[in-house]
Amino acid sequence: DTGVSQNPRHKITKRGQNVTFRCDPISEHNRLYWYRQTLGQGPEFLTYFQNEAQLEKSRLLSDRFSAERPKGSFSTLEIQRTEQGDSAMYLCASSFPGAANTEAFFGQGTRLTVV
Amino acid sequence: QQQVKQSPQSLIVQKGGISIINCAYENTAFDYFPWYQQFPGKGPALLIAIRPDVSEKKEGRFTISFNKSAKQFSLHIMDSQPGDSATYFCAADSGGSNYKLTFGKGTLLTVNP
Numbered sequence: 467d468t469g470v471s472q473n474p475r476h477k478i479t480k481r482g483q484n485v486t487f488r489c490d491p492i493s494e495h496n497r498l499y500w501y502r503q504t505l506g507q508g509p510e511f512l513t514y515f516q517n518e519a520q521l522e523k524s525r526l527l528s529d530r531f532s533a534e535r536p537k538g539s540f541s542t543l544e545i546q547r548t549e550q551g552d553s554a555m556y557l558c559a560s561s562f563p564g565a566a567n568t569e570a571f572f573g574q575g576t577r578l579t580v581v
Numbered sequence: 582q583q584q585v586k587q588s589p590q591s592l593i594v595q596k597g598g599i600s601i602i603n604c605a606y607e608n609t610a611f612d613y614f615p616w617y618q619q620f621p622g623k624g625p626a627l628l629i630a631i632r633p634d635v636s637e638k639k640e641g642r643f644t645i646s647f648n649k650s651a652k653q654f655s656l657h658i659m660d661s662q663p664g665d666s667a668t669y670f671c672a673a674d675s676g677g678s679n680y681k682l683t684f685g686k687g688t689l690l691t692v693n694p
Contacts, residue, residue, distance in 0.1 A: 470624070497680060508587075508670045508684030509625065522681065557624050561680075569615070570682060572624035 468492060470573035472558050478579045479548055486544045487576045491560030498541050499570055500533055501557040502526065509557055509572075515541060548580045584608050587671050587685025594692050600658040602688045604671035607652065611673040615682070616645065616656050619668045628669075629656070661692045 471490040479485050491498050496517050501509035512531070513523045517538035527533075530549075535541040545552055555577050559570035586605045594600045604614075615630035631638045631645040631654065638645045644657040658665055668689050672682040 472624075499681070501682075506687070508672070508687050509682070510684070511681040514680055516680075524681075559624075569613075569627070569630070571627065572617075574622070574624045 470558055470560055470571055472556075472573035472576050474576055475574065476577050476579075478581060481550060481580055482547055484544065484546045485548055485578065486542055487556055487558075487578075489541045489543070489558030489573060491540070491558070492562075492571060494562065495560035495571075496538065496563045497561045497570075498535055499559045499561075500541070500543050501559065501572075503555040503557055503575070504553075512543075512556075545578075548578075550580045553578055553580045584683045585671060585673050585685045587688060589688060590686070591689040592691070594661045594690065596661065596663060596692055596694050598661050598692075600661045600665070600690055600692070601655060602669055602671070602690070603653065603655045604685050605651075605653045606673050606683075608673070608675065608683075609652070610675040611683075612675055614645070614647065614654050614671065614673050616643075617670045617672060617684075619670065619687075625670060658690075661690075663692045663694050666690055666692050 473488045498515045500512040503509045513533050515535040530546045533543045555575040557575045559572040561570045616628045617625035618628045619625040629640050629643045633649045642659045647654045668687045670687045671685040674682050
C-alpha cells in the first residue's frame, strides 16, 4: 500500500492519559499535515511540516499537543493529559515536493475516544 | 470565522440525477479549490480541484464551476450513482507559504437506487 498510513486506527483512552499517534506519509512526500475532524464537521488544520521542520501550528494545537517529524519521514502526534473534548478523528496528510498548493492525500485517520 | 461556507448540509438525489453542492469563500487570497469525497470510517480522498484562472473543470462525471467575482464554486455530479453516496467537502488554500486547507462543513449525499 503506497498511501498515507496511520496507526492506530482506533484508540480509546481514559481522561488524563497520554496518547501518541503515528503517520507514515507517501514515500518522497516532503510535506506532512495533521488535521482534526469532529463529527459532522470538516477537517481542521492543526500543524504542518516541510521535511523535519514544523512550519506552522494552529491555535487549536494547545500546549498539551506536540507533533514531531524526526528525519523528515514519519510523524507522531502526542496528546498529553487527554480531555473528553479531544475525542475526534485525527487525520494525517502528505503532499509532494514542488506542489504549488496543498494537494494533500489523506490517511484513514486515527479515531480517538476519551472516556 | 468560517471562511468556506458549504451548502446544502445534506442532499438526496435519485440514481441518474445531477447532484449540485455549493461553496462560497471570503478570503480573496485563496487560489486553489479542491473537493474531497469521504466515506464513513475513511479519510477524505481528493476528487477534483480547480484554480481561479479557469471557470470550469471536468473530470468524468464530476465538474467544478468557479465564479471568481462572486467568490463561489460548485461541484456537479452528473448521472449520480448509489456508489457516489458519501460526504463531500469543499476546501481552499492560498498556497505560497500558507499550506493549509480550510474546509467547508461537508454535504452528506445520498443517491437512491
